[in-house]
Amino acid sequence: MSWKKSAQLMDSIKHYSNFPATGVSLRQMVQFGQNVSTGTLFRASQFLSEELPIRLAHRVQELGELPDGLNDMPSIKRVQDWYAQSFEEIVQLPKPSLTAEVKERLSKPSNRHGKQSRILSETTANPSVKPGQYQSTGYKSDAQKENANGGDRRVTAAKRYYSMADDNGEWPPELNEFNQSFSKVLEKIKRRHDPVVTTVAQGILEYKRKRQRMQIDNSIQAFLDRFYMSRIGIRMLIGQHIALTDQRTQSDENYVGIICTKTNVHDLAQEAIENARFVCEDHYGLFDAPKVRLVCNPNLNFMYVPGHLSHMLFETLKNSLRAVVERHGAEKEDFPVTQVIISEGREDITLKISDEGGGIPRSSIPLVWTYMYTTVDQTPSLDPDFNKSDFKAPMAGFGYGLPISRLYARYFGGDLKLISMEGYGTDVYLHLNRLSSSSEPLQ
Numbered sequence: 001m002s003w004k005k006s007a008q009l010m011d012s013i014k015h016y017s018n019f020p021a022t023g024v025s026l027r028q029m030v031q032f033g034q035n036v037s038t039g040t041l042f043r044a045s046q047f048l049s050e051e052l053p054i055r056l057a058h059r060v061q062e063l064g065e066l067p068d069g070l071n072d073m074p075s076i077k078r079v080q081d082w083y084a085q086s087f088e089e090i091v092q093l094p095k096p097s098l099t100a101e102v103k104e105r106l107s108k109p110s111n112r113h114g115k116q117s118r119i120l121s122e123t124t125a126n127p128s129v130k131p132g133q134y135q136s137t138g139y140k141s142d143a144q145k146e147n148a149n150g151g152d153r154r155v156t157a158a159k160r161y162y163s164m165a166d167d168n169g170e171w172p173p174e175l176n177e178f179n180q181s182f183s184k185v186l187e188k189i190k191r192r193h194d195p196v197v198t199t200v201a202q203g204i205l206e207y208k209r210k211r212q213r214m215q216i217d218n219s220i221q222a223f224l225d226r227f228y229m230s231r232i233g234i235r236m237l238i239g240q241h242i243a244l245t246d247q248r249t250q251s252d253e254n255y256v257g258i259i260c261t262k263t264n265v266h267d268l269a270q271e272a273i274e275n276a277r278f279v280c281e282d283h284y285g286l287f288d289a290p291k292v293r294l295v296c297n298p299n300l301n302f303m304y305v306p307g308h309l310s311h312m313l314f315e316t317l318k319n320s321l322r323a324v325v326e327r328h329g330a331e332k333e334d335f336p337v338t339q340v341i342i343s344e345g346r347e348d349i350t351l352k353i354s355d356e357g358g359g360i361p362r363s364s365i366p367l368v369w370t371y372m373y374t375t376v377d378q379t380p381s382l383d384p385d386f387n388k389s390d391f392k393a394p395m396a397g398f399g400y401g402l403p404i405s406r407l408y409a410r411y412f413g414g415d416l417k418l419i420s421m422e423g424y425g426t427d428v429y430l431h432l433n434r435l436s437s438s439s440e441p442l443q
Contacts, residue, residue, distance in 0.1 A: 003081065003085050005081060005084045005085070005088075009084060009087075009088055010060075010084070012087075012091065013056075013057045013060050013061065013084060013087055014057070014061065015057075016053050016054050016056075016057035016087070017054070017057040017058050017060070017061045019054045020054075021051065021054055021055050021058065021233075021442045022051055023123060023439035023440040023441075023442050024123070024237070024439070024440060025121075025123040025124075025412075025436065025437050025438055025439050025440070026259060026303060026304070026305075026412050026436040026437075026438075027120075027121055027303070027435075027436045027437045028120045028121065028123065029240055029256070029257065029259060030256045030259055030261060030303060030436075031120050031121065032044065032120060033240070033244050033247075033256040033257050033259075034256055036244050036247065037171075038171040038175050038176050038179065039105070039106060039171050039175065041179045041244060041245060042106065042171070042175040042178065042179055043106060044241060044244065045178060045179055045182045045183075045241070046106075048090075048182075048186075048237060048238075048241055049090055049091075049093065049095075049182065051237070052086075052090050052234065052237065052238070053087050053090050053091050055230060055233065055234050055442075056083050056084075056086055056087040056090070056234070057087060058230065059080075059083045059227065059230060059231075060080055060083045060084050060087065062223065062226070062227070063076060063079060063080040063083065063227075064080060066220075066223060067219060067220075068207075068211070068220075069207070069210070069211070070203070070204075070207050070220065073203040073204075073206040073207050073210070074203070074206065075199050075200065075202040075203035075206055076200065076203035076206075076207075078199060079196055079199050079200055079203065082192050082193060082196065083193075085192070086189040086192060086193070089185050089188070089189065090185060090189075093181065093182060093185055095178065096174035096175065096177070096178045097174075098172075098174070098175075099172075102171070102172060102175075121437060122437075123437060123438065123439035124435075124437045124438050124439065125438065125439065126410070126413050126438040126439055126440070126441045127413050127433065127438060128409070128410045128413055128414060128415040128431075128433075128441075129410055129441040133441065134225060134226045134229045134230070134441045134442060135226070135442075179245060180245070182241075183241065183242055183245040183246075186238045186241055186242055187242055189238065190235065190238050190239065190242070193231070193234075193235070196231060197228070197231075197400065197404070200224070200227065201371070201372065201400065204216060204220070204224075204371065204372055205372070208372070215370070216370065216371065216372060221370055221371065224371045224403075225403070225407065228403075228404055228407055229407045229410070229411065229441060229442075230442065232407060232408060232411050233411070233440050233442060236258075236305070236411070236440075239257070239258045240257040240258055240259065241257070243255075243257035243258045244256075244257045258305055258306075258307060259303065259304070259305055260303070260304065260305070260306050261303045262301040262302075262303075263301055263302060263303065263304040263305075263306050263309065264298075264299075264300070264301045265296060265300045265301065265302070265309070265342055265349060265351075266294070266296040266297065266298045266299075266300060266342070267298075268306060268309050268310055268313065269294055269296060269313055269340055269342060269351070270294060271310065272310055272313035272314045272317055273292045273294060273313075273317060273340065275314055276289075276292075276314055276317035276318045276321055277289035277290075277292065277321065279318060280318070280321040280322065280325065283322075284325050284330045285330070286325070286330060289321060289325075289335075290321050290324045290325065290335035290336070290337070290338055291335065291337045291338070292317065292321075292337065292338045292339075292340060293337050293338070293339050293340070294340045294342075295339065295340065295341045295342065296340070296341070296342035297342075297344065300342065300344055300349070302349055302432070302434045302436075303434070303436050304412070304432065304436075305412075308408045308411070308412075309432070311405065311408060312405040312408050312409060312416070312430055313351070313430070315401035315402065315404075315405045316353050316401075316402070316405060316416075316428045316430065317338070317340070317353060318401065319401060319402065319428075320338050320353055320355035320357060320426070320428070321338065321355075322357070323355055323357025323358060323425075323426065324336065324338060324355050324356060324357040326357070326358075327356070327357050327358035336355075336356035338353065338354065338355040338356070339352075339353070339354045340352070340353050340354075341354070344434075345434075346434075347433065347434065347435060348414070348431045348432060348433055348434060349431075349432045349434055350429060350430065350431050350432070351429070351430040351432070352427055352428070352429050352430075353427070353428045353430070354425065354426075354427045355425045355426055356424060356425040357425050357426060358422075358423065358424070358425065359420040359421045359422040359423060359424055359425050359426050360418075360420040360422065360426060361420075361422050362420070362422065365418060365420060368402050368418060369402060369403050369406065370399070370403065371399060371400060371403055372399050372400075402416070402418070405430075409430060409431065409432065410441060411440060411441065412432075412433055412436065412438060412440075413433030413435070413436075413437075413438030414430070414431045414432040414433045415429075415430075415431045416428065416429070416430050416431070417429045417431070
């Protein structure tokens with residue numbers, strides 16, 4: 001039985017899309033998730049059961065209002081339905097009925113060791129993003145914007161959920177039951193949205209074929225940036241919440257959900273190098289892929305999401321190795337060595353990947369950041385099933401590696417920059433913000 005969206009559901013989505021999303025920082029997520037009890041987790045579930053529908057509603061509205069007939073492409077419509085269905089599942093999840101006493105306890109900050117605990121640290125502005133750069137509210141009328149700004153009262157209320165509950169004493173079993181059922185709904189949503197990146201890419205291909213366009217214009221490029229940035233945020237909140245729910249059964253002291261408080265940069269870089277070399281050997285049929293030299297303090301660690309860092313490193317290394325092999329020829333015995341140099345500053349941890357792959361002409365550098373641009377002669381036809389997970393990638397895909405890696409970097413206040421010497425090679429700089437207090441770029 002296929003799912004259909006009702007007019008009533010679309011009205012509800014329109015209503016939710018008038019509210020602004022509430023940004024959370026990496027540090028807040030860690031402070032919040034350190035000692036998760038039933039009550040604290042319930043507050044997080046309450047926060048997300050308000051926050052996720054707002055974020056999903058923004059996406060449904062935007063997908064429905066894309067310009068130039070892009071919103072009519074079958075793959076885009078399919079993605080819009082996934083977002084609407086996920087919205088419906090969260091909004092319709094029955095909430096437990098709580099006694100006045102339990103509500104009162106939930107509304108108070110925790111009272112650890114006899115003194116009120118600090119509310120979570122404030123978020124700071126994201127240093128890599130201009131205000132409004134990834135704003136998803138471009139399609140609102142002025143009246144709606146006024147209304148949305150009135151929603152700031154709601155934002156301060158929502159922030160309360162992202163703090164500890166008073167955990168002296170038992171919680172009623174309904175809270176735990178709700179936490180479990182909420183986590184199951186989130187798992188289902190996460191699986192449903194796994195193929196979103198490739199399905200949207202498929203939609204862009206459908207559009208390009210139908211309109212006979214070679215390149216996509218700036219408005220579509222800006223939409224894709226906003227859309228994928230928002231997707232990173234939604235998946236981060238969902239993944240973190242599922243992991244916190246599971247964490248109470250098995251725990252690793254360095255992990256708070258999917259965030260590792262001691263992410264070892266050297267080990268992750270080493271692993272990404274091995275993976276990229278393996279994929280390169282496999283793709284070009286090489287006995288030995290170009291070598292990569294890693295210069296990094298083996299004990300360098302900081303608070304980050306290891307999955308994000310692995311993804312960015314793997315994508316940039318894969319590009320470098322591909323450039324080196326294509327420039328020097330797969331039959332070459334001895335390729336020039338690619339260097340990965342990692343340094344630690346007070347604000348940033350910076351990774352520089354330097355290759356001798358011939359570089360990129362200066363006029364082509366802006367194209368590197370556009371979706372569906374690829375230096376590979378022809379873009380592979382996308383089968384939406386070929387890439388069920390976000391992190392498995394062929395040697396040369398459909399020009400998504402760098403733009404999406406840059407979004408991952410900017411999401412937590414870092415950035416990705418590229419400097420090229422045409423005729424020699426390219427340096428990619430990956431800046432990771434180690435202060436981890438910057439807000440998600442959504443406001």
